[in-house]
Amino acid sequence: MKRVWYHIKSFFLSIIIKIKGDPDEIYYIGGSEALPPPLSKEEEKEMLDRVKEGDPKAKSKLIEHNLRLVVYIAKKFENTGIHIEDLISIGSIGLIKAVNTFNPEKNIKLATYASRCIENEILMYLRRNNKRKTEISFDEPLNVDWDGNELLLSDVLGTDENIITKDLDLSVDKNLLKSALSTLNGREKQIMEMRFGLSGNKEQTQKDVAEQLGISQSYISRLEKKIIRRLKREFNKMV
Amino acid sequence: MQSKSMKQCKICEEWKEEGIYLLISFICTSCEKEMLETEPGDEHYQYYVERLKRSYISNLLTH
Numbered sequence: 628m629k630r631v632w633y634h635i636k637s638f639f640l641s642i643i644i645k646i647k648g649d650p651d652e653i654y655y656i657g658g659s660e661a662l663p664p665p666l667s668k669e670e671e672k673e674m675l676d677r678v679k680e681g682d683p684k685a686k687s688k689l690i691e692h693n694l695r696l697v698v699y700i701a702k703k704f705e706n707t708g709i710h711i712e713d714l715i716s717i718g719s720i721g722l723i724k725a726v727n728t729f730n731p732e733k734n735i736k737l738a739t740y741a742s743r744c745i746e747n748e749i750l751m752y753l754r755r756n757n758k759r760k761t762e763i764s765f766d767e768p769l770n771v772d773w774d775g776n777e778l779l780l781s782d783v784l785g786t787d788e789n790i791i792t793k794d795l796d797l798s799v800d801k802n803l804l805k806s807a808l809s810t811l812n813g814r815e816k817q818i819m820e821m822r823f824g825l826s827g828n829k830e831q832t833q834k835d836v837a838e839q840l841g842i843s844q845s846y847i848s849r850l851e852k853k854i855i856r857r858l859k860r861e862f863n864k865m866v
Numbered sequence: 867m868q869s870k871s872m873k874q875c876k877i878c879e880e881w882k883e884e885g886i887y888l889l890i891s892f893i894c895t896s897c898e899k900e901m902l903e904t905e906p907g908d909e910h911y912q913y914y915v916e917r918l919k920r921s922y923i924s925n926l927l928t929h
Contacts, residue, residue, distance in 0.1 A: 687887040716918035717906070719888060724902055748906065755907035
């Protein structure tokens, strides 16, 4: 059935081409097998020379006679989830770019260069497409209630209330603590710094601090509680 | 009235004289230039892909 439909379509296309005329510009296409064959080396050289002179017909011919490459390469990417028609369109853009940027003076065949351009174009498209797949719109509906109201992603997204003031509060608290610590005597200050790593050192256990200062752990514990009560009082005075 | 040498571009649908053919689809020079400067991921890229598809090149090629 597909084949019959294809023949009908081909027939109508051939009529369209006949009506439009201009056999220099248009070719009859009977299917992928009948795509214009690759040009001979001499023909290709002649077309490239004409392209240099700005002949658009020569450019068209170079593009059309390399379309088989586009189809061949596009088919290699059929399993990527992108429709073959898109792949061929993308590949065609790659081929147009190739013909426009090809430098015949470089020791490389047009077909080789075009293949790279077509493949690159498709690969670049796939990469961009994959990147986009991971993006999600704020207006993405997550759910719809009985009344048809959509719950959007933006409805459930938010920031913590204190996200802006958090850092500011922290820096104010640090300054307050510094002021409160300055009211302590040398040993008390040292104990707090060692226990809570206040001067950039690592926090230490009561046992470690006690050993280093040559006093008992229970005494450190009592001192710590007393110092914290004092610091609280100083804090409350300041705020 | 369009002159005989004018052809309708399959991309911009305007009637232009100069351009290239992709089989039976005419693409005007300015659309061709724009297409050359567009990369996958650009805002306009998908537009060209869709227009090329619509110009039934792919239909001819895939059957």
